[in-house]
Amino acid sequence: MRKLLAAITAAALCLSLAGCNSSVSTLKTGLDAPVSPVGNLDSTETVKYSDAGTPAKLIKEFTTDDGLCSVKVYDCYFDVTLDETNCTPYQAGSAYGKAINMIYPDFADLIEPYVFENIRMAFPDIGDNFTAALDRMNALYDSLKPHYRDEIRGLCDVLCGDVHGIKPDGKISVEELTLMNMTPSALRPTACSALALWGSKTKNGGMTVARCLEWLLGSDNSMSKIHCVLHIKNGSKTITCIGFLGLFFCLTAINDSGVMMATFDAGTRYPYSYEGRTCYEYAMRHALETYDNAKDCGQYMVDNAARFTFNHNIMVTDAKASYCAEDAVLQVTEAGKGAPCLRGADTPIMKDLVWESPDSMCIVNSFVTKGNYDSMSGADVNTVRFARYNKLACSKESFSVAELKEAMTKEKVDTMKFGSPTVQTVHRDNLTQMIIIDYNTGNVQVAFTGVEGVVDHPVFTDVGNIKDWR
Numbered sequence: 001m002r003k004l005l006a007a008i009t010a011a012a013l014c015l016s017l018a019g020c021n022s023s024v025s026t027l028k029t030g031l032d033a034p035v036s037p038v039g040n041l042d043s044t045e046t047v048k049y050s051d052a053g054t055p056a057k058l059i060k061e062f063t064t065d066d067g068l069c070s071v072k073v074y075d076c077y078f079d080v081t082l083d084e085t086n087c088t089p090y091q092a093g094s095a096y097g098k099a100i101n102m103i104y105p106d107f108a109d110l111i112e113p114y115v116f117e118n119i120r121m122a123f124p125d126i127g128d129n130f131t132a133a134l135d136r137m138n139a140l141y142d143s144l145k146p147h148y149r150d151e152i153r154g155l156c157d158v159l160c161g162d163v164h165g166i167k168p169d170g171k172i173s174v175e176e177l178t179l180m181n182m183t184p185s186a187l188r189p190t191a192c193s194a195l196a197l198w199g200s201k202t203k204n205g206g207m208t209v210a211r212c213l214e215w216l217l218g219s220d221n222s223m224s225k226i227h228c229v230l231h232i233k234n235g236s237k238t239i240t241c242i243g244f245l246g247l248f249f250c251l252t253a254i255n256d257s258g259v260m261m262a263t264f265d266a267g268t269r270y271p272y273s274y275e276g277r278t279c280y281e282y283a284m285r286h287a288l289e290t291y292d293n294a295k296d297c298g299q300y301m302v303d304n305a306a307r308f309t310f311n312h313n314i315m316v317t318d319a320k321a322s323y324c325a326e327d328a329v330l331q332v333t334e335a336g337k338g339a340p341c342l343r344g345a346d347t348p349i350m351k352d353l354v355w356e357s358p359d360s361m362c363i364v365n366s367f368v369t370k371g372n373y374d375s376m377s378g379a380d381v382n383t384v385r386f387a388r389y390n391k392l393a394c395s396k397e398s399f400s401v402a403e404l405k406e407a408m409t410k411e412k413v414d415t416m417k418f419g420s421p422t423v424q425t426v427h428r429d430n431l432t433q434m435i436i437i438d439y440n441t442g443n444v445q446v447a448f449t450g451v452e453g454v455v456d457h458p459v460f461t462d463v464g465n466i467k468d469w470r
Contacts, residue, residue, distance in 0.1 A: 049401075049402040049405040053463070055461075058074055066095055079229050079463070093156075094158050100158075111172050112171065115172075115179060118183060134175060136186050139275060140274055140277070143278035155177065155246065166179070184251070185279035186274070188216065190265050192214050194212060194315050196317055197209075199358070200398060202398055202399055206438070206440030207317060207322065209436070210436055228245040228247075240464075241253040242433065242435060249282055249285065250282075251281070252435055253284065254437070258319055259316065260318070260437055261301075263313075265310065267311060268332055270311075270335065273329075273331065274309050277309045278308065280308040280309070284297075286300075294316045298316035301316075302340040306333065318439075328341075338367065347369055356394050360393045433446050437466075442465040442466040443464075443465055443466075446463050
């Protein structure tokens with residue numbers, strides 16, 4: 001696959017801030033760090049982007065014999081269409097598995113080590129007894145809608161056959177692939193950040209979104225080999241998921257009404273709990289398959305927050321509005337430290353946080369609504385990026401798509417000025433996909449991280465148009 005460019009090499013300062021308890025002046029002063037060359041480019045040297053994305057090179061395309069799964073293999077991602085209109089979810093999952101066997105016969109070799117990397121992150125002291133992971137998998141799988149369980153079961157039956165159990169033996173088992181299909185809720189959260197601009201902040205007045213997905217790429221950046229745009233067609237329930245091959249859940253997804261939802265970790269100090277809970281990444285999918293506007297999708301997530309495993313944010317946008325569902329889980333609400341809420345651009349935010357740009361909002365890895373659970377204080381990754389997004393949004397009166405791409409990919413700062421190589425930017429060295437959605441045209445572009453890892457000034461690949469995905 002083509003070596004993709006994804007986003008800037010992580011290069012910014014690590015400030016000694018006290019988060020929300022710091023003064024606003026300290027936050028602003030930290031943004032004045034000197035610029036120095038990083039890699040081959042200086043931050044004052046920008047790539048001249050256009051509003052349009054770069055077409056990917058089509059290598060081959062085919063459809064499974066049953067006609068249910070069509071695949072276009074591009075040089076930097078897979079475009080998969082799964083038609084569930086006239087089949088059962090199990091049949092759809094089976095068709096997807098058959099297609100994967102055809103286009104990526106080494107899928108099992110790639111996925112199984114990745115699953116265990118995630119398991120050992122979630123269970124640092126697990127040793128060689130994986131019962132705890134199996135128990136978690138069974139409980140969360142049982143919590144899913146039958147439709148989603150059947151899709152996963154069909155996929156596993158084809159790709160795993162009769163291989164069962166959780167053990168690192170070089171074979172992908174039913175349980176391991178099932179666990180992989182619940183990674184955000186069962187094993188690890190996502191990091192990520194995003195910026196939405198509209199009205200006076202965009203040249204065309206429409207909604208434009210930049211979403212940075214930060215995801216564990218695995219050893220040798222293995223997941224960069226299976227970037228995928230998956231279209232699941234089912235009448236009015238059609239959705240498009242931008243993620244990875246072989247996964248049915250939503251990390252970033254758009255429905256046929258143009259509602260986009262995306263996940264962001266918002267960690268807490270409270271223990272993880274899965275008993276009696278369910279997977280928020282599939283709740284997102286249900287919302288997109290059920291509602292036709294951002295507010296209703298976001299409210300669905302807020303209303304069900306107590307049922308989820310990890311504290312998280314969900315970005316929700318459509319052509320008219322942008323929100324953040326701050327999904328405080330049950331542990332947080334029972335402790336009286338926060339509550340689920342749907343944050344809009346006019347929602348009051350935490351003390352000492354400043355957002356000065358009209359018609360815009362950003363999301364990092366913390367709630368920011370006044371009075372909600374605070375993961376900002378003392379967390380440079382959140383305070384610095386929030387301040388940087390504010391500076392970015394204020395840097396121009398309005399943005400074209402090209403100007404937004406330039407702004408999102410040119411930030412570089414001397415990392416050693418503050419005596420630390422640790423850096424915080426609006427996107428970091430684990431950036432996996434940067435997604436740009438222009439609601440005015442409907443165009444969707446993605447900068448996919450390649451096997452070489454995150455590099456300066458990404459290529460934004462044209463992956464299609466929302467209007468054509470209906």
